[in-house]
Amino acid sequence: MTNTTLQDAPVRAKPVPLLALLSRESGESLIDQIVRSVAARIDDKLLRSGARMPSIRQFATAHGVSPFTVVAGYDKLVARGYLESRRGAGFYVRERSPMNAGERSSPAGAALSTLSSPADGDASQLDVVWLVRNMFRQVPHQQMPGAGVLPSEWLDGASIANALRAISRQNPAQLVNYGVPQGFLPLRQQLQHKLGELEIAAAPAQIVTTAGVTQALDLVAREFTLPGDTIFVDDPAWFLMFGSFAALGAKVVGIPRLADGPDLAQLAQLAALHKPRLYVINSVLHNPSSTSLSAAKAFQVLRLAEEHGFTVVEDDIYCDLHPGSAVQPATRLAALDQLNRVIYLGGFSKTMAANLRVGFIATKPEWAQRLADRKMLSTLTTGEIGERVVYKILSEGLYRKHVDRIRARLDALRGRTYRQMERVGLKVDVAAPAGMFVWADAGRDTNVLTAHAMAENLLLAPGSLFSPSQLPSTRMRLNLAAMQDPAVWRFLERELKG
Template identity: 45%
Template structure:
């Protein structure tokens, strides 16, 4: 093993107080642990937390030395430590790569590293969403900032629900709270979707609804059409259930219909899972003509459609929904309230053809028995009183202002929009490998959502998803420009 060099003595080292270095990338001068140990621990923690996927390449020795302001020999010593711990492997003439998790004597991966490649990508961003160490907003976050939410409304709704004499003292109805399902039936009517309360099943968030549908409809090995780019959590969940993913390229005008038709003819998929309105990550909505063609393909090839309308409260009611055009014949509609009310209010729902409902309720009961009546009654009251609608209108107005300001900052930083800015998210072209960009900015406390996160098979991408509500801080864009210069050297 090479001996760590002192950067103040090594002529190849960059001084630790070099003002050109991003602040979070510098190691600590005079720290108890040697600089090679500090660097090794930084990368080890990132690998163990799933923020660096198996097979991903570490920066070259000289690039890492430049990023962190140390000598190349210090980097070599750190990489040697990581290799000795089984976290990375050296490949001749190619560099150092993150190793797949080691197997224990029982034949399973250690708990902290027991992730397959698709879930690694998905859970990396989720872990960042849950992290509280940084006080900086996360440009890659999928949530509204806390100060955009109406805490007073939530408190009033909970007090109202708690005033009911028997609330929470017994299991709720398997299909969900009757008052909420009645309100949801009216909400769907406003979107042009005719769904009686008996066609609606409440869930613990929209993600739970998607999981119920997959478990009720699919068997391991079944083929599922998905949008690409699309949401990594859905890729990871379907992969974990043993499904074969069929990525359909998604652009500003919707899915590539020719590719969808070809995939459907070859693989006979059971489902197509899509976000038709304010698609994540591009922000695009499905044009009416494309929606009609998607339904024709579903009819011709006999697959069902799962329409994830998670961002419905950021979109106009008249936006074309597949479930409205289809009349809930072969479409299952999914939505929820976590994005607009509060992340921890895990209230979601699905609306399905009446003949399919019992099957979905049975699957719900097996997975969770029932859903919490307290929060469901609180949401029902917010809908009934019109308070949620008014809150959503205020958020939309605020988001319109944030969107224009964020895009101005992004364009000044050298980025350009890939798709027209709409809704909560922007899909922008940075001109860089955004995996490397995300790694560098993570050191400074900025959570990014690189383009590779939204691909069914991970590969480098210059695209990045930004949250308009959490990307307005000029400090981030200054850090972005500094990181871009560092990567271009």
């Protein structure tokens, strides 16, 4: 979408659309799409109080809808307190009181409220819960090109089984008691070495183990924000945290993500406006695009964090899928900042085993203690058996060769899969040289495409779910490792080129 400043201006021959895609195939009416989209932009302050809306004719021409549809949408927005009508002058964004501004629940929170599955291709019922629930269906991975994990046969189940057998032969008393809130000490010592290889200095006292990055994000948000605070996320980004943050009462604001990192102009503007407490970012192998942060932008992100007083939360869950700086540039904010204003998150669910649920937080010592206390109050400790398994695999040197094999398999698929995507009508703007995801443009509403795929027992991940605004999108996330079933390609070719 293109954001433009609204002002009194002559009518252009081809007006620039104000909104993202409006879909005639979605189960949601065009009027309701306009209302929801404009309201979201006003709530996120992308449209400022007092700004003049495009005329009815301009809006209708730019978006390919009838003037009647625009009038009905504007009227609804007036009734809900978003716009005001000035006789003879048009429609303007209304100054909203804090009470009115809080009436609309966050789109991320709303996304978690719909628990029904789409029926008969109803794309209007797709939401985050729907996608996550369907990712846990017991179906072949080849039928889930939108999944966020690698196929189980790509992972090293044998090493995990061997580690479990070795642990079972240890003193039984070590396996039946609670661990410690900060996490299994030998694992934290091993993580110190792992982080050192990334040029991040973190003593074991600065590391807290978690039940995956999901819990890590939740602990950080609970500890460092209050209801009403703003949390910045990339847009697009990993969808699950939107609803989690909104449930805590936080306002979730998306920062447009470009091929080399965030849109710095938008980050600076929105930081001055919203005064965020946290900014959650994938610096390396961003989900869903597999792009990485440039060194120049990394320095600017840290400069803006210092200027506006927010903490950067660096989610590096895909760390081990990157070949390393010797092969490709990889700049980590925590390495530049040395955990002063950056909280670093990592884990092993993507490359070792999701079922182990082992992640970690690295931060300054006083924050690590606060987070360990927060973890203790919510879950006491994390499962030490899983932490012992991860420690054994890391300490015996098995893991490095395993991730080398995963990267080699992805590399073997990448070029061929990109070419096949283009052949069936998918556009790939940035052909990332590493990672497991592709952020592809289908040229049509991917909510509708996802509903059609579900009717054929195929799971896609539509782009609307990767934005806090949840607006219709032509984009979707595809998993390179799950794109090898001919049925997937036949479906895409029929839908996109038929």
